[in-house]
Amino acid sequence: MKTLVTAALLAATALPAFATELTVWDWKSGDPLAAPYYQKAKEVFEAAHPGDTVTFVMQPNDQYYTLLGTALASIGGPDLFLLNGGAQARARFENAVKLDDKIGDMKADLAGLPEFSDANGVYAIPLTIQGFVVYYNKALYSAAGLDPNVPPKSWDDLSKICAAFVTQGTVPCIALGNKEGFGMEFWFSTIAASLWTPQEQVDFAAGKLAWISPQVLAVLQSWVDANAAGWFPKGANSTAKFMDEYEGFMRGESANTIGLISDVAHWKSFDEMLGAENVGVFLLPAPGGAAAKIPAAGGIGYAVNAKSPNVDLAVEFAKTLAAPEVLQVFFNAAGAVTANTKMDTSAVTSPAAKTVFGWLATDVVPMAHTNATAQELEEIHRQSQLLLNGETTVAEAAAAMDVVAKAARQ
Incomplete structure (x- = not known):
């Protein structure tokens, strides 16, 4: 009996005294291209914290913030949660742990921090840099008689190109999925990027450039004009942007699409489906705008739930998720342009990617829609559908x- 008791005690002491399971919410971990990144982060973290485990809970993209809001309002909720940079992140800073003193020197290696910060500090660790290109x-250009x-x-060039596709009548000029209103977010920021001055971008972010101002009206009018000219497919309000719009583009069902630069609906996935030699890229011009x-901006990042009973451990995992050796897997597998500036892009051969990386070095402006409030984003989703209809x-x-803007910014 004594031997059995001793063996049991030895077995017990070999295990961690307080093993912890961290719960992490996102809308990406089940994506086959992102899965190697999440698996690498889990392996690195669990090896450094024996007995502690990580469980990823992937939520549906179109319901994510509704479900997250409910969870954060409860006593429980996830230990960490994924956020889009800008408006969606800032709307949830009150639920997040301030990280400045907890991530230390790591801040120096991270781009995209402004989209996960306010005047009080940093509330999420960015993983990627995200942007919009066409x-x-x-x-399809060749088939339409275009070079x-x-x-x-x-804008005149784009008008002529779209007119050629409208005349041909085979495929729409510009793919559009606006079932959730996301199509308007992409259009709004790409047109504003070419149309607004740097000061106007600053004023919009500060709530000083009203929606009824000529500068913002011009962005909304371009949406209506493009639709009236037949550039968009019919039924855009019934088409999900992720991933119906992009799967259609990859099947050759539209000539152009406003896509991302990082980890999904971007150069890597399009190259793989269409062939790198068939994928071109350009910056969306604006009517009357300057050079496109x-x-x-900062794309996605992880925050730590202020109500988590495991804050310190959750911070450690957030840092693991943003570590260069872990994010390199995200880049290699999914083409994620990482926020950690130590990413190695030397192996990239994609012509479209090389062009995009060149723009990132010289031609970056804010993503205007991320500088609205979450309430404004929700309303512009609705208004964009009404405008299309x-x-x-x-x-x-x-x-x-x-x-909505005045109420949200009071």
């Missing part, structure tokens, strides 16, 4: 947006 199918190696540089720019006017939509 990808195009060179084979596949000469993308549009101006790339809207880019012809159920409201640009002036009426802008007036409605101003009402």
